[in-house]
Amino acid sequence: MNRIFSGVQPTGNLHLGNYLGAVRNWVTLQNDYECVFCIVDMHAITLWQDPAALKAHTREVAAAMLAAGVDAKKHILFNQSQNPDHAQLAWIFNCVARIGWLNRMTQFKDKAGKNRENASVGLYAYPNLMSADILVYKATHVPVGEDQKQHLELARDTAQKFNSDYGVEFFPLPEPLILGSATRVMSLRDGAKKMSKSDESDYSRINMTDDADTISLKLKKAKTDPLPLPDSVEGLEGRPEAANLLDIWAALSDGTRAAAIERFAGRQFSEFKKELTDLAVAVLGPINSEMKRYLADPAAIDAVLKSGAERARALSAPILAEAENLVGFLRP
Structure with a gap:
């Protein structure tokens, strides 16, 4: 069976974009792949994190994944720092990957901003750690959003160069899996920006921990435009907020944008938002309740992560041992 590796950073509560773009797909993929799901806390500290908050967020993300249907008995769920093999292989990849490859990584430019000289070395080199995350398990497939495709290409390049440098066919070239109708969910306050945990406004996103009243309020306040909903895909041109809300409906209903447009063509946003709220609460409400149940017992979450790390x-x-042998590291 093919093996999937996928990770999520514990830098705040998971939100609707994480659920629709990643977690929901992971639950489906469990039926067809051997899955390794990782909470990438080592990646998280490339930007400074409050230690207590990092621990809390790691448990919250684990709870959300379990509540959404990730099967931690059949598959593997753990936090990255509990397996030092990731960091060990990352150092080898630091010596395989080229500076020019990292210089082309757009996410570093986005996260470092204008103050690049003050960014951490970890932030610059973390694509090599991401490559190690995938390849230390010889994962064949990686579910990714559009914004992570570049990093997966680097993982493929690194695997290929390692194989070439040492004259072997050792690491696979992992393939991307881009799934679902809402792989890129946008902000509720700005349809041109991706929904993000780091956005200052909590009204920009629906968190997995939001209750029904909060979901309703956020969707009621979601930015729209004065026109009725369009009757064609072409009618969404220049209307990013309308497109985003229709895409959210499509994803939550397991439908398509075209089907959402057909259903709501010509209707006012106020009417559409009421139906979208009912749908969002119906889908997310049970997950929210399960999350609360898991979070009430942090020791149980820790036990799941510990068991997952051992596996x-x-x-x-x-x-890793074979990779080190190929490199020439002496081991007793």
């Missing part, structure tokens, strides 16, 4: 290392240890 993850059982997979990664022989792969």
